Amino acid sequence: MERFEVIIAGGGLAGLAAAYTLAGAGVETLLIERGDYPGSKNVTGGRIYLNPVRDLFPDLWASAPLERYIVREGAAMVTPERSVTFFYRGDELKEDPPQSYSVLRARFDRWFAEEAEARGAMIIPKTKVQDLIRQNGRVAGVVAGGDELFAEVVLICDGALSPLGEKAGLRTWPSPRHFALGVKEVIALDAAVINERFHLEGREGAAHLYVGDVTRGRFGGAFLYTNLESVSLGLVLGLDTNSAGENLHVPSLLEDFKASPEIAPLVRGGQGVEYSAHVIPEGGYGGLGTLYGDGVLLAGDAAGFALNLGFTVRGMEYALASGYWAAQAVMEARRAGRYDGATLACYQRFLEESFVLKDFRAFRNNPAVLANPRLFRHYPELAAGILKDIYHVPAGPKARLFDTVRSRLSLGELFMIIKDLKGFTKL
Numbered sequence: 001m002e003r004f005e006v007i008i009a010g011g012g013l014a015g016l017a018a019a020y021t022l023a024g025a026g027v028e029t030l031l032i033e034r035g036d037y038p039g040s041k042n043v044t045g046g047r048i049y050l051n052p053v054r055d056l057f058p059d060l061w062a063s064a065p066l067e068r069y070i071v072r073e074g075a076a077m078v079t080p081e082r083s084v085t086f087f088y089r090g091d092e093l094k095e096d097p098p099q100s101y102s103v104l105r106a107r108f109d110r111w112f113a114e115e116a117e118a119r120g121a122m123i124i125p126k127t128k129v130q131d132l133i134r135q136n137g138r139v140a141g142v143v144a145g146g147d148e149l150f151a152e153v154v155l156i157c158d159g160a161l162s163p164l165g166e167k168a169g170l171r172t173w174p175s176p177r178h179f180a181l182g183v184k185e186v187i188a189l190d191a192a193v194i195n196e197r198f199h200l201e202g203r204e205g206a207a208h209l210y211v212g213d214v215t216r217g218r219f220g221g222a223f224l225y226t227n228l229e230s231v232s233l234g235l236v237l238g239l240d241t242n243s244a245g246e247n248l249h250v251p252s253l254l255e256d257f258k259a260s261p262e263i264a265p266l267v268r269g270g271q272g273v274e275y276s277a278h279v280i281p282e283g284g285y286g287g288l289g290t291l292y293g294d295g296v297l298l299a300g301d302a303a304g305f306a307l308n309l310g311f312t313v314r315g316m317e318y319a320l321a322s323g324y325w326a327a328q329a330v331m332e333a334r335r336a337g338r339y340d341g342a343t344l345a346c347y348q349r350f351l352e353e354s355f356v357l358k359d360f361r362a363f364r365n366n367p368a369v370l371a372n373p374r375l376f377r378h379y380p381e382l383a384a385g386i387l388k389d390i391y392h393v394p395a396g397p398k399a400r401l402f403d404t405v406r407s408r409l410s411l412g413e414l415f416m417i418i419k420d421l422k423g424f425t426k427l
């Protein structure tokens with residue numbers, strides 16, 4: 001009978017963070033990943049914010065294969081005929097250490113797996129965890145590749161839909177309301193071309209977000225991140241959009257976006273080198289699973305740890321941190337010599353005390369506020385309409401600025417804006 005102290009199902013950032021931490025503390029750890037190698041099946045936008053996790057993995061960042069550090073932020077509201085974009089550049093974004101980087105998961109996760117292996121973790125790729133083994137009412141191991149493997153604790157890190165989390169009784173069958181579908185293309189471009197087109201120098205990077213007609217006015221948005229020698233271009237759409245009878249095809253939306261005046265000149269001459277699709281948890285605090293049970297813990301997207309704040313999309317730091325804190329909980333249980341739910345409950349406490357659950361609590365109203373459909377069609381059209389009028393110079397006399405803006409803002413409109421602003425105070 002094969003027996004390990006810890007078995008981790010899934011080698012994304014959550015699983016690898018746990019394996020790296022546990023192996024570093026001398027805990028016998030087996031990680032099982034269904035992809036050809038860790039990173040091969042993992043999708044992100046991707047931009048990673050290091051400040052929240054820098055101290056959890058102090059030895060990791062100096063040699064990590066990160067792409068560019070982000071010094072330029074862009075946000076655009078897009079309508080079919082026009083767009084309104086603002087850019088932010090700040091000296092603090094150039095300070096060392098940088099707060100965020102673009103990242104390609106196929107490279108990063110593969111490297112992270114090697115770091116975990118160097119510390120003693122055992123990683124088996126190309127193998128799917130098919131089932132959980134239950135003994136005496138607790139999770140006691142997994143069935144993988146047709147074999148039964150036993151462990152004191154199983155860490156479930158199998159990503160957004162988490163069938164294993166459901167089998168463990170920690171998640172219910174996911175509601176489409178709590179998820180979005182993302183598609184992404186990586187487009188290879190010369191580093192010098194990227195620097196010129198995005199006003200960057202050296203390893204500086206840019207991050208752009210887009211809302212509005214990119215998703216035909218539905219919940220979601222698009223993103224563009226510059227990597228060292230490529231850009232990551234993607235689009236995200238709420239999973240329940242089509243249940244309203246709309247039938248939007250996400251890959252076609254991405255193609256339209258790529259051909260739009262906002263994007264086409266930026267990626268001209270580029271070569272598509274990677275295409276991927278994945279779901280993202282969007283349920284926020286209300287969409288989180290139960291985090292622990294007898295002999296089992298849930299981390300990363302599997303637990304629902306991704307947070308869309310509108311101006312940032314974050315899941316990677318939560319995956320890394322929840323993997324780290326799950327490992328700490330295992331070590332606490334190891335010291336106690338008990339792996340029951342009551343002992344592993346310290347995982348919840350660790351997360352409550354960390355930025356992870358503090359963030360999820362602070363932004364608990366985000367999904368409800370971001371569900372406001374006016375954010376995705378009406379406001380982009382209003383902003384673009386006002387700017388169209390302001391920039392227009394007629395043959396005859398030009399109206400006063402106040403009258404120009406006022407003509408777009410009826411009393412009913414102002415009332416709705418105030419109502420929506422009240423909603424934003426909950427963010």
Ligand SMILES: Cc1cc2nc3c(=O)[nH]c(=O)nc-3n(C[C@H](O)[C@H](O)[C@H](O)COP(=O)(O)OP(=O)(O)OC[C@H]3O[C@@H](n4cnc5c(N)ncnc54)[C@H](O)[C@@H]3O)c2cc1C
Nearest residue numbers: 010012013014034044045047129159182300301314315316
């Ligand atoms: C389009 C898109 C854009 C995003 N943009 C950003 C961003 O810019 N910034 C950010 O911070 N976050 C972003 N996110 C979210 C972020 O990517 C995720 O939160 C993060 O990848 C979660 O990591 P994870 O380890 O929990 O899950 P995953 O990376 O999904 O890893 C799960 C792993 O489990 C493996 N697996 C699944 N089932 C099994 C099984 N039965 N047996 C064995 N292995 C299994 C999978 O192959 C995979 O390797 C984005 C997500 C998407 C889809």
